[in-house]
Amino acid sequence: MDGKTKNRAAAAPPPDGARPTLKTIAFMTGLGITTVSRALKDAPDIGAETKERVRLVAKQIGYQPNRAGVRLRTGKTNVISLVLTLEEEIMGITSPMVVGISEILAGTQYHLVVTPYSSTKDPLGPIRYILDTGAADGVIISRTEPHDARVTLMTERRLPFVTHGRTEMGIVHPFHDFDNERFAYEAVRRLTERGRRRLVLLEPPPNLTFHAHMRTGFERGLKDFGAEAVSFHHVNIDHSLVAIRDAFEQLMRSVEAPDGIVSGSGAGAVALIAGIESAGKKVGQDVDMVTKAPSDFLRWLRPEVMTMYEDIRLAGRELAKAVIGHIEGKPPETLQSLSQPEFQRPMSKSRKV
Amino acid sequence: MDGKTKNRAAAAPPPDGARPTLKTIAFMTGLGITTVSRALKDAPDIGAETKERVRLVAKQIGYQPNRAGVRLRTGKTNVISLVLTLEEEIMGITSPMVVGISEILAGTQYHLVVTPYSSTKDPLGPIRYILDTGAADGVIISRTEPHDARVTLMTERRLPFVTHGRTEMGIVHPFHDFDNERFAYEAVRRLTERGRRRLVLLEPPPNLTFHAHMRTGFERGLKDFGAEAVSFHHVNIDHSLVAIRDAFEQLMRSVEAPDGIVSGSGAGAVALIAGIESAGKKVGQDVDMVTKAPSDFLRWLRPEVMTMYEDIRLAGRELAKAVIGHIEGKPPETLQSLSQPEFQRPMSKSRKV
């Protein structure tokens, strides 16, 4: 047993400015590098006392495994990729989402990498990139479609993922979603309670899954609470606010004008309000309105609008937990969650913002 | 020259499902791995024709260097870290920022990693982490202070970075900033033009650099345009909207009530408006108001408020370009930029949103 071996780090004390590696610990404890590695993983073939010693030293010198080393050897990246459209930035759903995800990842070894793509181009692009380069251990996607090619691809290639929104392909996969059907249904209830009967829905773009959900809830509401739909399909929440406003102003001026509105997005609601007012009408008087609200602004500036808060930060947390669960091999059906709408009471002094 | 060498990949044709490596190209071209590596880097000691051949094959098979390999060998991570407070999420400045950064990084090898920290804790935490683990090649920080320990640390340790906001430590470093002094000055001009004389400023928290900038511009404006300040220092834009509203309502009810307001944040402006209205007064009538607006909402819902759009997405782009420049060794003084306020005309139908 002499000093010329490679594994035993005895011959070469580590330079002291550098960050500690397994070799450093091996040197300090007099053990082999392999032993140290296995001790830190709590492998069964290492003695209890040795493990304790190794752990102590590792902690003392602040050892943190080199990610590149681990990644090269094992393929584990310790990265979660959040795939985003550069365009889904109207009113920034991204911020609270990133925060929510970060909150969960902070307690783990995972880093969050943002992988953007231009939605005008191939949405499969970033997924392929991740698959080809092994860039992440897990992926979070949004703007989910009923038949989503990304879901198919990731499932086939066994890349753990979670979707923000559900699919309808018979594939059981992790997701987090907001109950948009329930939201629309309850929104209709509230409008009819105020005597509104001619209702309109500002809906999500037709290709996304929650378009149908919201539509269904809306229509079920109409039926159950006795109201009729005013058609407004030519614009949706993905359109520019100006487009929404102009279209809605026109509608409000026509004989078709609705007396109740359900808005699938807070930003859209602002445009709708502008349209209503351009048409010389008033919310809370000529029409009532229920909307999703990502923040409290509407409640402060237009308290007559009924708002429903969708907690995107919570969604971020749920999504992060779900991908990690998927990576750890938990069964997908245990990684699905649906959050329920919470309608808000009118603005009061006591509410924290 | 036989097949038992290591570098020459001849003996072992690469398995075909796996992603291509230098070895794959070496096998296909019959060259050594080293040669391939150097050819792809356009090293001077490789023949022109060889380089061409290697590049062609590399492109054909879609070779992309393994990041872990590069990182392990060279220490280059190809990562830019965006350091964020989990709390700076009121009204989500983060979204457009991330988008702007991504736009620039999309054309490079860099990935964007979001590194959050709890602002209640040590802001140096994430910086130390990045330094200790070599987690990134460059860092973007915000909430910059006049004497910023993070800047000192990163400068000392030679970690390339850029700040969103300036410092006052005599250290020349890359930054992007918005000209808050000019904003406040111009805001005062506009208010005085409307005959307002008793002005109040909703300011940034005192520890951040742009607090002084905004304050200075405000006061210079007061002097130049002949108006006086109404004190309102006990709340700032970091406080909760409820706190701002309540404090401002009180002020508006007092004999001290201002007739002009400059708001350093769009979210804060909403709270101020609520405060004004709770006090039974009206914007555009009893008081005028100028505010920064991160989005167009205010203009839609309260067109009487004068808004100034701060382009955070642009800031993201500038910051990304600056860090990369810093990483590439460009002199810091060439990586500084200041964006000028652009006051907006009142809402019109033609404006795209």
Add this chain to the structure above:
DNA sequence: CATTGCTACTGTATCGTTACAGATTTTGTC
């Protein structure tokens, strides 16, 4: 005492890349 089995530990090879120090061939010079 030889054999077996167990516990605790260790060396080697490897992931993909690049720095470095050759090696080989071609070209140039006198």
Add this chain to the structure above:
DNA sequence: GACAAAATCTGTAACGATACAGTAGCAATG
């Protein structure tokens, strides 16, 4: 034609970690 100087190309080692196949020591077994 001999020799030096370029011009090209290549092998080895190393970055830090881990899978795998050992080895050494010791107790139990017959």
